[in-house]
Amino acid sequence: MRVLVLGGDGFCGWPTSLYLSDRGHDITVVDNLSRRKIDVELEVESLTPIRPISERLRAWKEVSGRDIGFVNLDLATEYDRLVDVLLELRPDAIVHFAEQRAAPYSMRNEKAKRYTVDNNVRATHNLLVAMVTTGIDASLVHLGTMGVYGYGWSGSAPIPEGYLTVKVPTPDGELEREILHPANPGSVYHMTKTLDQLLFAFYAKNDGLRITDLHQGIVWGTQTDQTIRDERLINRFDYDGDYGTVLNRFLMQAAIGHPLTVHGTGGQTRAFIHIRDTVRCIEIAITNPVADTSKPRVLNQITETHRVLDLAKLVGDAMGAEIAYLPNPRREADENELIVRNDQFLALGLQPTTLSEGLLEEGRDVAARYRDRADLTKIIARSVWKAGMETAEDLMTELPDGLPN
Amino acid sequence: MRVLVLGGDGFCGWPTSLYLSDRGHDITVVDNLSRRKIDVELEVESLTPIRPISERLRAWKEVSGRDIGFVNLDLATEYDRLVDVLLELRPDAIVHFAEQRAAPYSMRNEKAKRYTVDNNVRATHNLLVAMVTTGIDASLVHLGTMGVYGYGWSGSAPIPEGYLTVKVPTPDGELEREILHPANPGSVYHMTKTLDQLLFAFYAKNDGLRITDLHQGIVWGTQTDQTIRDERLINRFDYDGDYGTVLNRFLMQAAIGHPLTVHGTGGQTRAFIHIRDTVRCIEIAITNPVADTSKPRVLNQITETHRVLDLAKLVGDAMGAEIAYLPNPRREADENELIVRNDQFLALGLQPTTLSEGLLEEGRDVAARYRDRADLTKIIARSVWKAGMETAEDLMTELPDGLPN
Numbered sequence: 001m002r003v004l005v006l007g008g009d010g011f012c013g014w015p016t017s018l019y020l021s022d023r024g025h026d027i028t029v030v031d032n033l034s035r036r037k038i039d040v041e042l043e044v045e046s047l048t049p050i051r052p053i054s055e056r057l058r059a060w061k062e063v064s065g066r067d068i069g070f071v072n073l074d075l076a077t078e079y080d081r082l083v084d085v086l087l088e089l090r091p092d093a094i095v096h097f098a099e100q101r102a103a104p105y106s107m108r109n110e111k112a113k114r115y116t117v118d119n120n121v122r123a124t125h126n127l128l129v130a131m132v133t134t135g136i137d138a139s140l141v142h143l144g145t146m147g148v149y150g151y152g153w154s155g156s157a158p159i160p161e162g163y164l165t166v167k168v169p170t171p172d173g174e175l176e177r178e179i180l181h182p183a184n185p186g187s188v189y190h191m192t193k194t195l196d197q198l199l200f201a202f203y204a205k206n207d208g209l210r211i212t213d214l215h216q217g218i219v220w221g222t223q224t225d226q227t228i229r230d231e232r233l234i235n236r237f238d239y240d241g242d243y244g245t246v247l248n249r250f251l252m253q254a255a256i257g258h259p260l261t262v263h264g265t266g267g268q269t270r271a272f273i274h275i276r277d278t279v280r281c282i283e284i285a286i287t288n289p290v291a292d293t294s295k296p297r298v299l300n301q302i303t304e305t306h307r308v309l310d311l312a313k314l315v316g317d318a319m320g321a322e323i324a325y326l327p328n329p330r331r332e333a334d335e336n337e338l339i340v341r342n343d344q345f346l347a348l349g350l351q352p353t354t355l356s357e358g359l360l361e362e363g364r365d366v367a368a369r370y371r372d373r374a375d376l377t378k379i380i381a382r383s384v385w386k387a388g389m390e391t392a393e394d395l396m397t398e399l400p401d402g403l404p405n
Numbered sequence: 406m407r408v409l410v411l412g413g414d415g416f417c418g419w420p421t422s423l424y425l426s427d428r429g430h431d432i433t434v435v436d437n438l439s440r441r442k443i444d445v446e447l448e449v450e451s452l453t454p455i456r457p458i459s460e461r462l463r464a465w466k467e468v469s470g471r472d473i474g475f476v477n478l479d480l481a482t483e484y485d486r487l488v489d490v491l492l493e494l495r496p497d498a499i500v501h502f503a504e505q506r507a508a509p510y511s512m513r514n515e516k517a518k519r520y521t522v523d524n525n526v527r528a529t530h531n532l533l534v535a536m537v538t539t540g541i542d543a544s545l546v547h548l549g550t551m552g553v554y555g556y557g558w559s560g561s562a563p564i565p566e567g568y569l570t571v572k573v574p575t576p577d578g579e580l581e582r583e584i585l586h587p588a589n590p591g592s593v594y595h596m597t598k599t600l601d602q603l604l605f606a607f608y609a610k611n612d613g614l615r616i617t618d619l620h621q622g623i624v625w626g627t628q629t630d631q632t633i634r635d636e637r638l639i640n641r642f643d644y645d646g647d648y649g650t651v652l653n654r655f656l657m658q659a660a661i662g663h664p665l666t667v668h669g670t671g672g673q674t675r676a677f678i679h680i681r682d683t684v685r686c687i688e689i690a691i692t693n694p695v696a697d698t699s700k701p702r703v704l705n706q707i708t709e710t711h712r713v714l715d716l717a718k719l720v721g722d723a724m725g726a727e728i729a730y731l732p733n734p735r736r737e738a739d740e741n742e743l744i745v746r747n748d749q750f751l752a753l754g755l756q757p758t759t760l761s762e763g764l765l766e767e768g769r770d771v772a773a774r775y776r777d778r779a780d781l782t783k784i785i786a787r788s789v790w791k792a793g794m795e796t797a798e799d800l801m802t803e804l805p806d807g808l809p810n
Contacts, residue, residue, distance in 0.1 A: 122519075153582070179584075183606070198590075
């Protein structure tokens with residue numbers, strides 16, 4: 001298939017691009033390199049040394065013999081060029097990762113809140129309008145988030161795949177109606193994905209666009225079978241308080257002898273997926289067509305759920321790290337249950353890569369290898385959900401001597 | 406109260422600004438004059454000759470002795486100036502009309518679709534971020550639309566005021582949950598108001614902003630007790646296929662001897678409100694505080710419902726006009742029932758101005774007075790919901806002789 005990967009230079013987009021290329025698809029990455037520019041703004045870098053996109057693509061050509069195209073394009077502001085790209089490449093599928101994806105960054109300050117909404121909504125909407133206007137016959141696969149559902153809304157009832165059948169009272173009884181699961185976003189970032197859902201619903205209904213929305217859990221892991229083939233292909237590893245995701249942060253913290261930073265009680269239960277499964281799920285989504293085009297297909301892209309504190313204990317016990325209980329910079333429930341349906345992906349052939357000590361060690365090893373690149377002032381999460389909320393001081397000012405390799 | 410009226414130069418914003426000023430409130434209009442610029446783009450003008458905003462405000466000072474401030478500001482693109490205005494004026498209430506408000510225009514072409522989303526989402530979100538950042542203690546009253554609910558979703562059950570209590574299935578029974586009424590927008594414009602709802606829900610929950618969302622029906626009528634006091638204060642009267650609303654279009658068509666343009670069967674039932682009630686509702690909303698700040702208050706700003714064909718027959722019979730059944734440029738159900746709850750406004754003291762022959766005649770008279778300003782090529786609705794949909798030819802090329810005054 002001919003596939004455009006929008007946001008194909010990012011943490012999920014890059015390994016997806018390589019995986020799909022390796023599987024024989026014809027890939028073009030479209031990216032404005034915004035993730036690298038936010039690194040510059042935040043004065044932090046991926047723990048792993050990522051190479052410029054052109055070098056990445058040259059390295060992939062060397063190791064695989066396969067070409068990946070690249071277009072440097074800002075979806076939110078370069079609509080006419082987007083139309084030109086669609087007409088020129090006429091993709092069979094478009095994978096849309098091109099959104100600001102960190103909840104803490106989206107709450108950081110007024111500029112970041114506004115950027116997250118402006119960028120994400122316009123990127124998605126421009127894409128939809130361009131697809132309608134050009135009339136290209138492509139399926140759209142979008143990275144959503146489990147965060148659209150919120151946590152705890154339905155108690156111990158499982159979170160369905162996008163849609164919920166409810167009973168609505170009427171004067172003489174009840175009606176049964178299928179609805180999009182009510183939106184309960186916990187940050188400006190998550191909110192943008194609930195806005196995307198409404199954009200998708202409208203353009204499916206009005207224009208018959210074929211859309212799949214993937215509500216993904218928290219991604220962990222770094223390398224895939226492709227990114228590991230050459231150091232120049234290495235994937236991002238974010239450990240900072242804004243972009244680092246919880247399990248990868250614990251692995252990095254363990255690797256440098258830093259206490260594991262648990263916010264609040266650690267009673268938050270979240271859904272997880274390994275980066276190796278992310279890339280597989282994307283291929284499943286683009287190669288299995290949407291049956292009902294009157295509404296978006298929604299798949300929950302997760303493989304397991306864990307309580308944050310249990311993850312901290314697991315990593316702490318396996319790697320000899322302490323746990324530090326810090327004030328929570330987010331406004332969220334201290335504790336919640338979470339059961340998530342992912343029946344569709346399982347039926348379509350996903351074989352889940354679940355949390356195992358081997359994969360944890362791989363993550364710790366990646367972190368250990370590059371730990372000298374860590375900026376210890378960037379570890380504590382300091383983007384607060386509301387002005388005046390408390391945050392922690394730095395817990396470590398220099399790397400300890402004698403760390404194991 | 407000190408009140409900012411965002412979009413205070415428009416069809417609803419202008420009479421609201423005058424009404425609130427007349428009632429003793431201290432009003433500042435904030436507007437980028439975008440509605441007038443769209444007139445330029447569409448090569449059409451309000452049937453009534455509206456004066457430049459400065460002249461309008463001078464005339465109001467002359468007839469009332471009261472000052473209304475004016476700031477020419479684009480909410481979507483001039484965030485820093487918006488913050489300055491909030492800090493300088495420290496309003497008690499902000500009335501937010503500042504969005505592109507025509508469904509047909511929002512479907513007209515790719516540029517208009519993109520403008521509607523970019524402008525409306527950014528205007529609302531910038532305002533919310535600015536309110537949080539400045540910490541001003543103002544209540545926000547926003548013009549939503551009945552179109553967020555869609556038509557026919559709940560059959561003959563009444564449309565509630567924003568929220569719906571539903572039963573959700575669980576493995577061992579049912580949960581009862583209050584949800585925002587599911588979004589069923591019928592155009593890109595209506596969709597932006599469903600996006601606004603999610604923005605409001607988040608900023609109420611996270612930041613405690615006091616927000617009222619007014620889901621308004623189709624507005625008809627032109628003049629209020631204030632706009633009628635001097636011709637320089639006259640309100641807009643849109644009759645064109647993009648911005649004209651159905652009942653005002655019928656009145657204008659009757660006044661020029663044009664057949665009344667019914668799309669499809671005319672079986673669409675819609676909710677209506679007279680412009681005199683719109684302005685009263687706004688004052689009720691700003692002077693009655695929101696009790697529960699954890700979520701937006703939603704009020705249905707409507708006074709009655711009518712089937713479009715019944716309105717056409719009423720106007721046709723009273724004024725001797727024919728009905729023309731034209732292809733529907735919209736994708737919507739041919740027919741629907743509609744019952745709408747507006748208990749909260751009634752409880753807060755609204756005394757509905759319902760459809761009466763006297764008010765119809767007033768509308769027809771306004772239209773007759775300015776009928777020489779009509780561009781007959783602008784009457785037929787030609788913005789289609791999907792490429793290739795059929796539209797009608799012009800039904801009239803010149804004004805008939807001997808029209809009654």
